[in-house]
Amino acid sequence: MAISFELTENTRLAQEHFRAMARDHMRPISRRYDEQEHDLPTEWVDWYWKHGRSGTPKTDGPSDGFIQICVQTEELCWGDAGLYLRTPFAGLGGSAVGAAGTKEQKAKFLSVFRGDGHPVWGAMAITEPQAGSDSANILTTAERDGDDYILNGTKIFCTGGEGASQVEGGFVVVWATVDKSAGRGGIKAFVVPAGTPGMNLVGLENKLGIRASDTATLTFENCRIPAENLLGSAEVKKKKEGASTGDKGFKGAMATFDASRPIVAAMAVGVGRAALDALLEELAEQGVTVRYDAPPTELTALERDVIEMEAELQAARLLTWRAASMMNAGKPNNLEASMCKAKAGLAVTRITQKAVELLGPTGYSRKLLVEKWMRDAKINDIYEGTQQINQMIVARRILDYSSSMLR
Numbered sequence: 001m002a003i004s005f006e007l008t009e010n011t012r013l014a015q016e017h018f019r020a021m022a023r024d025h026m027r028p029i030s031r032r033y034d035e036q037e038h039d040l041p042t043e044w045v046d047w048y049w050k051h052g053r054s055g056t057p058k059t060d061g062p063s064d065g066f067i068q069i070c071v072q073t074e075e076l077c078w079g080d081a082g083l084y085l086r087t088p089f090a091g092l093g094g095s096a097v098g099a100a101g102t103k104e105q106k107a108k109f110l111s112v113f114r115g116d117g118h119p120v121w122g123a124m125a126i127t128e129p130q131a132g133s134d135s136a137n138i139l140t141t142a143e144r145d146g147d148d149y150i151l152n153g154t155k156i157f158c159t160g161g162e163g164a165s166q167v168e169g170g171f172v173v174v175w176a177t178v179d180k181s182a183g184r185g186g187i188k189a190f191v192v193p194a195g196t197p198g199m200n201l202v203g204l205e206n207k208l209g210i211r212a213s214d215t216a217t218l219t220f221e222n223c224r225i226p227a228e229n230l231l232g233s234a235e236v237k238k239k240k241e242g243a244s245t246g247d248k249g250f251k252g253a254m255a256t257f258d259a260s261r262p263i264v265a266a267m268a269v270g271v272g273r274a275a276l277d278a279l280l281e282e283l284a285e286q287g288v289t290v291r292y293d294a295p296p297t298e299l300t301a302l303e304r305d306v307i308e309m310e311a312e313l314q315a316a317r318l319l320t321w322r323a324a325s326m327m328n329a330g331k332p333n334n335l336e337a338s339m340c341k342a343k344a345g346l347a348v349t350r351i352t353q354k355a356v357e358l359l360g361p362t363g364y365s366r367k368l369l370v371e372k373w374m375r376d377a378k379i380n381d382i383y384e385g386t387q388q389i390n391q392m393i394v395a396r397r398i399l400d401y402s403s404s405m406l407r
Helices: 009-035 042-052 066-085 091-100 103-114 161-166 180-186 248-254 256-285 301-328 334-359 370-381 387-399
Strands: 122-125 141-145 148-159 171-177 187-193 199-204 215-226
Touching (some): 009 066, 066 256, 066 301, 091 122, 091 256, 103 187, 122 148, 122 161, 148 171, 161 199, 171 180, 171 215, 256 301, 256 370, 301 334, 334 370
Antiparallel strands (some): 141 148
């Protein structure tokens, strides 16, 4: 599949727009909300809801579609990844509704994000104390009761879960099993609106990085929701009927990751670029330049490190745009989504650590935000599927192996 690495004029305008937003409204408060982890960053939230959601400058030319979303994400995470995750938008919950919801469900649950009311959030609740990367091991139950489902269970590490569960208009997409004996075939996704009785916020994580974001623990105690809030088919296929490979409910929910992993990869690229930009600025102030045209044998160790960092960042970005371009074309991108996520997670970890190393005491101190970006970086190698999970997915797709053949 051919892909152009040139952005359209519309996307370039959007890039400049969101870069200015990140520079002027995120960077100035970045350190404060890294230190005040559980405080709502009201300056950013209120400003974004009132002004930041307005349309970006546009021309009459073509749009890059999903690539533009990735470019926007990179710019905002260049500003601050934690604040980006605290931005009032549909988030992963919205991705799930978009991937598996009906026209009516999209209109019902996503319309509030296009309205003029108060800020709202969306989130997705998958991980459980015993079910991290193995989503098929979910124990939260959804029992049918007439025209309703009743949810019971505990979800941890819900990004955006505080706002999504507490603020009117928000919602949480909860993965639960309707039939444990069916394995993956019994796992379905349900939309639980904020404030639903039985959905309780019981804790917020204290984290290494992305500290401006909220990461919640939610419990569901006889939480009753309408059956129409089920995303996808209610049909359950037993294991012997091939549910592990053919169930549309579980596979439909998993398809959310094909859209969200390129966005997470773009987040990583933004954080990595922030650290690299800061490194180059500090080197320039010290009169150090990188000789890109010098023979490899004449390069200093520092020059080689910087050039390698730039190559890693560009490779992650182009893989991300590749996966996004396939989304635009309506083509399956499961392989490409996992490739860009795995590459970007490794790249941002290496780039930020190397930036701290090359800057020495200044990089390790709190004088600059580089040490913060190093802490922010690691989560990109963990959530939305760990490095190991994404590498397994890549191997399975390339070798055409099933999950039972390659674990």
